[in-house]
Amino acid sequence: MTKTATAASPYVPENLPAHIRHYINGQFVDSVGGKTFDVLDPVSNQNYATAAAGQKEDIDLAVAAARKAFTTGPWPRMKPRDRARILNRIADAVEAQEDRLAELETFDTGLPITQAKGQALRAAENFRFFADLIVAQFDDAMKVPGSQLNYVNRKPIGVAGLITPWNTPFMLESWKLAPALATGNTVVLKPAEFTPLSASLWATIFQDAGLPDGVFNLVNGLGVEAGDALVKHPDVPLISFTGETTTGQTIFRNAAAHLKGLSMELGGKSPCVVFADADLAAAIDSALFGVFSLNGERCTAGSRILVERAVYDEFCDAFAARARNIVVGDPHDPGTQVGALVHPEHYEKVASYVEIGKSEGRLLAGGGRPERLDQGNYIAPTVFADVDPAARIFQEEIFGPVVTITPFDTDEEALELANNTRYGLAAYLWTTNLTRAHTFAHNVEAGMVWLNSHNVRDLRTPFGGVKASGLGHEGGYRSIDFYTHQQAVHITLGTVHTPKFGSVETSAATED
Numbered sequence: 001m002t003k004t005a006t007a008a009s010p011y012v013p014e015n016l017p018a019h020i021r022h023y024i025n026g027q028f029v030d031s032v033g034g035k036t037f038d039v040l041d042p043v044s045n046q047n048y049a050t051a052a053a054g055q056k057e058d059i060d061l062a063v064a065a066a067r068k069a070f071t072t073g074p075w076p077r078m079k080p081r082d083r084a085r086i087l088n089r090i091a092d093a094v095e096a097q098e099d100r101l102a103e104l105e106t107f108d109t110g111l112p113i114t115q116a117k118g119q120a121l122r123a124a125e126n127f128r129f130f131a132d133l134i135v136a137q138f139d140d141a142m143k144v145p146g147s148q149l150n151y152v153n154r155k156p157i158g159v160a161g162l163i164t165p166w167n168t169p170f171m172l173e174s175w176k177l178a179p180a181l182a183t184g185n186t187v188v189l190k191p192a193e194f195t196p197l198s199a200s201l202w203a204t205i206f207q208d209a210g211l212p213d214g215v216f217n218l219v220n221g222l223g224v225e226a227g228d229a230l231v232k233h234p235d236v237p238l239i240s241f242t243g244e245t246t247t248g249q250t251i252f253r254n255a256a257a258h259l260k261g262l263s264m265e266l267g268g269k270s271p272c273v274v275f276a277d278a279d280l281a282a283a284i285d286s287a288l289f290g291v292f293s294l295n296g297e298r299c300t301a302g303s304r305i306l307v308e309r310a311v312y313d314e315f316c317d318a319f320a321a322r323a324r325n326i327v328v329g330d331p332h333d334p335g336t337q338v339g340a341l342v343h344p345e346h347y348e349k350v351a352s353y354v355e356i357g358k359s360e361g362r363l364l365a366g367g368g369r370p371e372r373l374d375q376g377n378y379i380a381p382t383v384f385a386d387v388d389p390a391a392r393i394f395q396e397e398i399f400g401p402v403v404t405i406t407p408f409d410t411d412e413e414a415l416e417l418a419n420n421t422r423y424g425l426a427a428y429l430w431t432t433n434l435t436r437a438h439t440f441a442h443n444v445e446a447g448m449v450w451l452n453s454h455n456v457r458d459l460r461t462p463f464g465g466v467k468a469s470g471l472g473h474e475g476g477y478r479s480i481d482f483y484t485h486q487q488a489v490h491i492t493l494g495t496v497h498t499p500k501f502g503s504v505e506t507s508a509a510t511e512d
Contacts, residue, residue: 002370002380003327010043010376011332013103020051020196022058022220023203025065026213032057037222039196042110042340042347043331043376051196054221059188059229062217066159066186067235069214076156076184080134087131087182089209094124094174097205101198105170106331108197110340110377113332115294123174129459130182130479137480146494153487156184157261160238160483161230163223163251164199166192166342167297167399173199175463176240179479181215188217188236190227192243194343196220223247234258238483241265242299245397245423245468252471263472263482265299265464267397268425270446271418272302276310278430279452284319286454287403290428292326292381295338296401297346299469300426300448300455304394305405306417312407316385319405320364323381328370338401340377347377350400353393357384360391361404389420397423411436419445425465426455447473 020039021028030036035053040046052058070076075083094101101123102116111119139152162176169192180187191199199218206216219226223243231239231254238261241251245267255262272290274283290302307315331339341347354368361384370380379401387394387404394404408414418427418440427446431437441449447465450456457463457475464473474482 002366003325004329004370004372010041011107011330012041012048013107016048016107017197017200018049020049020200020220022052022054022062023200023216023218024058024062025069025217026207028203031055031221032061037193039108039194040343041107042342042344045344045376049197051193051220054190054219054226054229056225056229058219058221059226059233062188062219063159063230063233063235065214066188066217069212070156070158070186073186073212073214075181075186075212075215078184080137083182083184084131084135086209086211087127087178090205090211091124091127091131093205093209094120094127097201101170101201103332104201105168105198106339108195109166109169109342110331111168111294112336112339114334114336116331119168119171123171126171126174126178126459130178133476133480134182139486144493148493149491151489153489154480155485155487157237157483157485158185159236160185160187160240161233161236162187162189163227163230163239163241163243164189164191165243166194167299168294169195170198170201172242173202175474176242177202177216179474180238180240180483181211183480183483185238185483186215186217188219188230190219190221190223190230193220193222194346228254231255231260232257237261239263240474240482248471261482263464263474265425265470265474266468267399267423268299268301268465268469269304269395269397269421269423270300270302270426270428271304271306271444272428273306273414273418273430273440274308274311274315275414275429275431275433275436276308277432278311279432280311280315280318282452283430284315284322286428286430287319288322288326290454291403292323292338292401295341296381297342297399301399302426302428303398303403304417304421305403306408306414307405308414309407309409312405316364316405320383320385323365323383323403326381328378328380329373338381341379341400342377344377346399347379350379350398350402353396353398353400353402354379354382357382357387357391357393357402357404360393361385361387364405366401389417395421411440415440415443422468423465424467425469426450428454
């Protein structure tokens with residue numbers, strides 16, 4: 001039986017806004033046409049605010065402000081050190097508001113409060129990291145002695161369109177905002193419509209830190225309205241998107257007309273592969289955290305666990321026992337480990353996969369709504385064993401606290417199972433065999449691999465996937481590359497030796 005936190009009246013933070021507005025050219029504004037949408041919290045599923053619903057005309061205003069700030073404003077022309085000072089002030093402000101940010105993020109998303117606090121600190125670190133990186137950034141210079149000097153002149157590109165998801169929204173917004181701003185671009189942010197609350201805090205943070213007006217702009221709204229207009233806008237040369245794969249395919253098509261630069265981190269169905277020689281206790285700890293933290297709403301979740309048959313039964317028994325012991329309940333309770341899913345629409349999707357799974361695998365834990373939690377978007381941590389690779393719950397991204405376990409007999413079969421989906425974002429491998437570990441890592445179809453570890457990421461490393469999990473990479477210098485033009489400049493140092501087409505001497509020599 002799933003453990004549940006003591007039921008109580010839903011917690012509501014103080015001083016919640018009744019209405020969330022856009023932020024364009026240094027001002028909070030409503031939509032030009034006055035359109036709004038309702039915003040609800042996932043514990044009560046009650047509307048707590050309205051938000052301005054951006055349309056094409058609102059995107060046009062935001063892009064115009066960002067374009068003006070880029071072409072005539074000081075931001076792209078500042079020295080890296082000056083931009084870095086502002087980025088560090090932003091990080092200071094985020095850290096100073098850690099408790100408030102976590103409180104609002106938990107209220108808006110349903111993430112457990114202890115996990116939301118970690119996201120706020122990670123957001124601050126993203127700004128510090130890129131503040132340091134742009135100051136230390138240097139580019140190639142190549143010399144041909146006595147003949148030529150060649151060097152790379154790196155320049156910001158222009159207006160970056162940033163479209164962000166609803167899982168850990170504040171932190172994931174910082175992943176895009178920090179490098180885009182650090183490199184001198186201006187931005188238009190379109191946050192997810194399910195979770196606009198924490199995104200609205202960026203405006204005041206940036207304003208207080210001294211970011212010039214127009215450099216940061218925010219337009220709330222639906223993806224098919226505001227997001228679509230941002231992707232199609234001819235004055236937005238860059239789109240960075242994190243979200244679902246089919247939405248990424250639509251963005252890819254719509255960006256083609258203007259040949260926009262694209263970076264897209266999309267869906268995942270990542271394998272966690274456990275060999276018989278693994279440290280089983282550590283593997284279970286990591287596998288549980290990897291799929292059930294953040295309510296299972298994480299792109300890199302190890303949602304397909306593949307276990308060598310020699311330890312399969314032992315693993316299944318221990319894993320399921322631990323899953324049944326996970327505390328589900330009020331996201332604001334520090335004892336909660338799994339909170340409420342973000343929105344009733346998403347809850348219905350995850351619940352439907354749980355029902356599908358009951359005919360595709362052996363249910364070991366969970367299987368529906370926990371007892372005593374009769375309202376809100378709660379799903380008990382759910383474990384299915386003996387799942388066939390052709391099953392829908394093995395192949396399709398669920399994005400919730402649901403995991404499949406499948407046995408394998410050989411290294412070759414493990415690799416085949418790991419690669420047997422359309423996705424390729426992350427992979428996790430547990431073994432003490434060094435040769436096997438590296439061989440498997442090099443052959444698995446995944447943009448990121450963790451060996452004997454859960455998802456702990458160094459900000460200097462590339463982040464992204466292959467196959468249906470994404471296009472391009474960000475993180476560290478890859479982010480700098482994405483958000484800048486790299487212009488090659490060539491200077492002749494000696495005598496210029498160029499064929500003299502059309503000269504009198506050339507013509508005479510030809511006639512002879």
